[in-house]
Amino acid sequence: MMSERVKIIIEGKTFEFPVIVGSEGEKAIDIAQLRKTTGYITHDPGFGNTGCCRSAITFMDGEKGVLRYRGIPVEQLAEHSTFVETAYLLINGHLPNREQLTQMRVLLNDSSMVHEDMKFFYQNFPRNAHPMGILSAMVNALKSFYPIYDIEEEQTYTTLNLISKIRTMSAMSYRMSRGHLVIYPRPDYSYCANFLNMMFDNPVNPYKMDEDLVKALNVFWILHADHEQNCSTTAVRVVGSGKVNLYAAISAGIAALWGPLHGGANQAVIEMLTNIQKNGQSIRQVIEMAKDKKKNFRLMGFGHRVYKTYDPRAKIMKKMCDMVLGKLKKKDPLLDLAKELEEAALTDTYFIDKHLYPNVDFYSGIVLRAMGIPLNMFTVMFAIGRLPGWIAQWQEGMEDPEGKIARPRQIYTGAGLTNYIPLGER
Ligand code: CMC
Secondary structure (H helix, E strand, C coil), X not given: CCCXXXXXXXXXXXXXXXXXXXXXXXXXXXXXXXXXXXXCCCCCHHHCCCCXXXXXXXXXXXXXXXXXXXXXXXXXXXXXXXXXHHHHHHHHCCCCCHXXXXXXXXXXXXXXXXXXXXXXXXXXXXXXXXXXXXXXXXXXXXXXXXXXXXXXXXXXXXXXXXXXXXXXXXXXXXXXXXXXXXXXXXXXXXXXXXXXXXXXXXXXXXXXXXXXXXXXXXXXXXXXXXXXXXXXXXHHHHHHCCCCCHHHHHHHHHHHHCCCCCCCHHHHHHHHHHHHHHHCCCHHHHHHHHHCHHHCCCCCCECCCCCCCCCHHHHHHHHHHHHXXXXXXXXXXXXXXXXXXXXXHHCCHHHHHCCCCECHHHHHHHXXXXXXXXXXXXXXXXXXXXXHHHHHHHHHHHHCCCCCCCCCCCCCCCCCCCCCCXXXXX
C-alpha cells in the first residue's frame, strides 16, 4: 500500500516521501520525517490539508455527500438502528448481537443515576448560565465522583457511565435551571424515551410518551454520532493525547462544540431566523448581507469544511421537520422561512460558486423546537449525540501505535532577541 512515493524539491534538492492510501482510496503524503530530513515544517491554518491520524471509525466523502459509520451509510442507520446500537457500533467497531445489545442496555440503566452530591453544583450555577458551560464542568467533575485508575476499566466502565450519565445530567440541568423537581431515570424506558421523560414529565401532568418522537430523537442523535476529525473531536484527541482521563477529554470536546461555527450553530440558526422574522427582513436582504464581507454576517447552518455538496444529515433532518411537525399537528413559521432561505441561497451564484449548502444544523433546531427543547439546550443535544463518536475517537487515539502527544510547531513572527529593561527605565 505504501509503494507510491512523492518527490518534493526544496532549495534544489529532491526529497522523497511515502504516500499513504486509505481504504477508500484517499491519499496522503507522509511527512513525519519532513523536518528531520529537510529542516522545513508545513503551514496549514485550520488543518484543512492535514491528516492527524489513521482512523477506521467514520468515512466522509465531502464531494459526494457520503457519511458512513464503520462502513454503514448513515441513511441506513437512521432508518433501521437506534442511538444505543449506533453508539455500540462506533465504539466497538461492529454491530452488536442481541445479547451484546441487551447487556449494553442493562449497563446503561445501571449507570444512569447521578451522585446526589452533584446536585449542589447545579444549584450554585447562576440561573442564566449556559447549559454547555455547565455540562462541560460537570462532565469533568465526574472524574472526582467516579475515580477509576485502571485504563482497561476506564475503557469499559467510564464509556457506559458517560453515555448514560450525560443524558441524566443534561435533563437535570434543564429541570434545575427552571427550579423544577428532578425526574430520575426509569429502567423500563429506552435511552431516548428516558431523556424525554426526564425533561418533560411532572407529577401534575405526566408526560405522554410518543413512539414517533422517540424514533425522531433516535434519528437526531444517530445523525450527530460521529463526523471524523471535526473541531470538537480533534479537541478530544489532542487533549487525550496527553493521556488524560476520558472525562477530561470529553469535557474539552464539549467546550469546543459550544462555538457557533461548530455545534453552537444549531442555536445560532434559530436565533438568526427569529431575528429575520422579528426585523421583517426580506430573504433577498439576508442573502445580500451574507455575501457582503463588510457585514460580519454569515448564513448560519450553511457551509462546511468537508461537504461541498448537500450534507446527507441535513437531507434527513429536513424531512424530519415535516414529520415531527405533522405528528404534533404544529406549524412553525421558521420552517417556511428556512426553506425559502435555502431555495434563495441554492440559486445564488455566491453560494453555488463556493459550494455552500445547508449543513446538519440548518434544520435541526426546528426539530428540537417542535419537541419542546429550549433554545439554550440545542447544543447540549448535539453533545449527547456526538459522545459515542468522541469516545470511539479517544479510544482509537489511546490504542494508536503511531500515537504521540499532540504538539504542533509554529512559524514564529514576533520580535527578535530583545533585552529586558528594568521597570524604572521604561
Ligand atoms: N455564509 C456566507 N458565506 C460563507 C458561509 C456562510 N455560512 N460559509 C462560508 N462562507 C464563505 C466564506 O466567507 C469564504 O468566502 P471567501 O472564500 O470569499 O473568503 C468561503 O465561503 C469559504 O469559507 P471558510 O470560512 O473559509 O470555510 P471553512 O471551511 O473554514 O468554514 C464553516 C466552514 C462551517 C465554519 C463555515 O462555512 C461557516 O462559518 N458556516 C456557518 C456556521 C455553521 O453553520 N457551522 C456549522 C457547521 S456543521 C456542524 C459541525 O459539524 O460543526
